[in-house]
Amino acid sequence: MKRASINKAAVIVGASSGIGREVAKLLIADGWRLGIAARREEPLLELKAQAASGSVEVMCLDVTKPDAGERLQSLIERLGGIDLYFHASGIGKQNRVLEEDIELQTLETNALGFTRMLGVAYRYFAEKGRGHIAAITSIAGTKGLGPAPAYSATKALQATYMQALEQQAHQRNLNICFTDIRPGFVDTALLNDSFRYPMLMSPEKVAKDIVRSIYLRRHIRVIDCRYRILTFFWRLVPNWIWRRMRL
Numbered sequence: 139m140k141r142a143s144i145n146k147a148a149v150i151v152g153a154s155s156g157i158g159r160e161v162a163k164l165l166i167a168d169g170w171r172l173g174i175a176a177r178r179e180e181p182l183l184e185l186k187a188q189a190a191s192g193s194v195e196v197m198c199l200d201v202t203k204p205d206a207g208e209r210l211q212s213l214i215e216r217l218g219g220i221d222l223y224f225h226a227s228g229i230g231k232q233n234r235v236l237e238e239d240i241e242l243q244t245l246e247t248n249a250l251g252f253t254r255m256l257g258v259a260y261r262y263f264a265e266k267g268r269g270h271i272a273a274i275t276s277i278a279g280t281k282g283l284g285p286a287p288a289y290s291a292t293k294a295l296q297a298t299y300m301q302a303l304e305q306q307a308h309q310r311n312l313n314i315c316f317t318d319i320r321p322g323f324v325d326t327a328l329l330n331d332s333f334r335y336p337m338l339m340s341p342e343k344v345a346k347d348i349v350r351s352i353y354l355r356r357h358i359r360v361i362d363c364r365y366r367i368l369t370f371f372w373r374l375v376p377n378w379i380w381r382r383m384r385l
């Protein structure tokens with residue numbers, strides 16, 4: 139497989155743990171210069187310490203805060219520009235009794251924060267003339283899931299938003315490529331509850347698939363093949379059956 143040429147730069151928001159951190163490690167190993175961002179500084183500094191000197195810049199930001207866009211812009215400037223924006227930041231919890239806080243925090247991070255950060259990246263690449271935006275959405279966005287209403291709704295929003303931006307970029311003749319990554323269950327802190335998740339994948343394996351999908355400039359990538367089959371059949375389930383299913 140063709141690897142991206144060295145001397146490319148990327149920003150990863152959500153690089154302090156889980157899938158984003160594993161993708162960051164792979165891009166560093168491939169010679170990318172990286173801007174890594176999240177709320178927690180310590181794990182970002184740990185990652186920076188493992189990379190070649192001068193190849194990684196760190197920025198603390200919270201995507202739900204109004205200054206997050208400016209912080210992203212300043213990180214892009216510190217790198218001298220970027221070729222790839224990768225959005226890995228997100229939260230998600232099961233919420234079977236519909237606690238208000240969980241629903242609203244999920245919307246703030248996965249809808250508002252996502253829209254804010256992708257907007258900065260999109261406008262930056264529009265002005266630059268080219269670029270690549272990749273984001274982890276989820277298979278949870280392909281259907282409304284009763285156990286996690288805000289999570290599945292915000293993941294649907296993310297996927298639809300990327301599809302809309304892709305069409306807008308095409309209409310405006312902007313050379314911006316989009317990759318929507320949709321994993322099934324991944325063994326990260328996000329699933330840190332008592333529920334036993336089936337078909338669990340390691341973040342390392344998922345990160346390899348993501349990097350390959352970015353290099354191949356895929357539009358949508360469901361990870362892995364078991365989840366591609368599952369989501370194919372989900373789509374065929376009529377609503378009158380779906381609303382009766384126990385997940």
Ligand SMILES: NC(=O)c1ccc[n+]([C@@H]2O[C@H](COP(=O)([O-])OP(=O)(O)OC[C@H]3O[C@@H](n4cnc5c(N)ncnc54)[C@H](OP(=O)(O)O)[C@@H]3O)[C@@H](O)[C@H]2O)c1
Pocket residue numbers: 151152153154155156157158175176177178179199200201202226227228229230247251274275276277320321322323324325326327328329
């Ligand atoms: N794990 C799964 O089964 C699974 C499946 C499908 C899709 N996904 C998606 O994959 C993405 C990564 O999740 P993960 O599984 O790798 O979980 P994770 O280990 O909890 O990683 C989440 C990342 O998002 C960052 N983040 C959360 N809230 C943030 C905020 N307000 N501002 C900035 N950064 C924030 C976290 O950093 P800080 O806490 O340091 O801010 C962390 O780096 C999420 O969008 C998730 O929905 C996960």
